[in-house]
Amino acid sequence: MVATGRNSAWVAIDGQNATVVADMRRTRGPRTMPVPGDRVTITTHEAGRVVIDAIEPRSFTLERESLDGRKKIMAANVDLLVAVVALADPSPRLVTLDQLLAFAHMHDLPAMVVFTKPDLADAVEQARLVALYTGIGYATLICDPKHNIGIDAFAAKLLGRHALMAGMSGVGKSSLFLRLGGDGPVGEVSRFGMGRQTTSAARLARLGDGFLIDSPGINEFGLGRIDPEALSQGFVEFDGLLGSCRFTDCSHTVEPNCAIREALDQGRIAPSRYESYRRILSGDAEVETELESDEG
Ligand SMILES: Nc1nc2c(ncn2[C@@H]2O[C@H](COP(=O)(O)OP(=O)(O)OP(=O)(O)O)[C@@H](O)[C@H]2O)c(=O)[nH]1
Ligand SMILES: [Mg+2]
Ligand SMILES: [Zn+2]
Secondary structure (H helix, E strand, O other), X not given: OOEEOOOEEEEEOOOOOOEEEEEEOOOOOOOOOOOXXXXXXXXXXXXXXXXXXXXXXXXXXXXXXXXXXXEEEEEEOOOEEEEEEEOOOOOOOHHHHHHHHHHHHHOOOOEEEEEEOHHHOXXXXXXHHHXXXXXXXXXXXXXXXOOOEOHHHHHHHHOOOEEEEEOOOOOOHHHHHHHOOOOXXXXXXXXXXXXXXXXXXXXXXXXXXXXXXXXXXXXXXXXXXXXXXXXXXXXXXXXXXXXXXXXXXXXXXOOOOOXXXXXXHOOOOOHHHHHHHHXXXXXXXXXXXXXXXXXX
């Protein structure tokens, strides 16, 4: 499944390059719409009409809760989250990156980091950021899709993976997607008409055995109201320290003898990562992310 519309979906058929538009089979009762990443079985009818008969069971689903509390599945069968962050224009917002990485870790979804727009950023700052995220165990790359730099290294990381890219608007996700062989116009509707091409529907490109999904926006990765116990599970470098605080219900903010803050003081946890933890906990990060995507 590469992209979905209102009552139809674009399907990539095994062994074929092109994608076809398929309709959902009519059924009684509520029907489940496919999402990017779904594997489906289809039948080709007379006059080339393609109908989706069934959606295969999903291994992983990425769910988002809408404002009215209903769950919406954004993507399926993903086994890698690629957090894309620009080094400049827009300037790197580490709290948004850390929120994405926390989301992935809490869902046991492996994640990697791609920094874009190195041509617009300070070299020392780039090296510092790469060292920070490599240091806590994330595969981290610098790619410039505009000038076609670092794309092969990224492609190598994606081999055989079912990956989903996420990151703030304008960081270069679609540019990376196109460089890797993604199909531009499939299901593409620009929210702003001519000019800026903000992706408004998820799209999928097949890369050998794997795939890459270009997702719109990042609101679906919001953590909402989250308690310290759940959130601290999202920070990989906290893993070995949880349980070592004096209080079992330590929030790692004000309590004495907190193993996390001791590690921070000793330089074993990066200040920006701890700052992200505090801001996500306070709900501050969420607001910033929402504002950012409204500006779109
Ligand atoms: N200088 C420079 N520009 C880049 C780079 N990567 C992307 N861009 C530019 O950044 C702009 C936004 O890129 P997109 O690929 O549309 O960003 P996106 O993440 O898909 O944005 P949304 O679909 O809104 O979420 C485009 O004008 C790109 O040409 C880079 O490495 N260097
Ligand atoms: Mg895009
Ligand atoms: Zn603590």
